[in-house]
Amino acid sequence: MLNTVTTRESIKPDHGYGGETDLLILLGVASSMLSHRISSAIAILGMRVSQLKKCISYDDQSGLNLIMEMKETLRDLDRLSRAIEVLKWDEPSPLDVNSLLYDVWETISANYTSKALDVSFDFPEDVPSIRAYSSLLEEVFRTVLENSLEAIDKTDKETGYISICSRHTCENDAVEIEIKDNGVGIPSEILLGLFQRPVPSSKLSKGIGLWLARLMLTRFGGEIGVQHTGVGQGTMMKITLPAIRVLDTSMDGNHD
Helix, strand or coil, rough: CEEEEEEECCCCCCCCHHHHHHHHHHHHHHHCCCCCCHHHHHHHHHHHHHHHHCCCCCHHHHHHHHHHHHHHHHHHHHHHHHHHHHCCCCCCCCCHHHHHHHHHHHHHHHHCCCEEEEEEEEEECCCCEEECCHHHHHHHHHHHHHHHHHHHHCCCEEEEEEEEEEEEEEECEEEEEEEEEEECCCCHHHHHCHHHHHCCCCCCCCCCHHHHHHHHHCCCCEEEEEEEEEEEEEEEEEEEEEEEEEEEECCCCCCC
């Protein structure tokens, strides 16, 4: 019989980040209110999009394309609303990292048309589950993968390369995820504060993605860091999460 236990007695968000733990608590308290407000806005925007569609003729292709983009934005807002809703202190459920990684990549790559991509996956079957909220971890994976695509777009290479792999490390009983790209790399002046504060990367990007990703990972005992990078050398990010240990008790006489 297989018994499942966590590698820690309980998952705490305090990993030496001081005031950031208080920030997570504040986010948890505010999450219900924010989720309600976003859901209301989504409902109103959805009705406006439906009204707009009635005003556009079927041969107005640019107008129809705009409506499709607006609907996609509404779906993103709905996804973010659900992510905010789970910013609470209930124990998260077991999660298959490999499946979530693949699903997130499929969603992102479906809308990517800038360059040809060479993508490799390495998802061993023996990678154990982790304990996390799927919507929050999805946002972390999306942030890292979208940053990789943005870095690839900034190069003059005709084909981009992304490698996504996972593995179980027995030494610390953790699941490690590595995401590598052949993008422009991260300049040293940005790298120093990459996860400690918002670092704008363009006029449109406020640079809060990786900072928030680290905050969300601390919620369930995870970490994120840069394994290696350099201008023109690409980047490899590593995400580490506590594994859920599965104990085989079939030989100890306990068959209940």
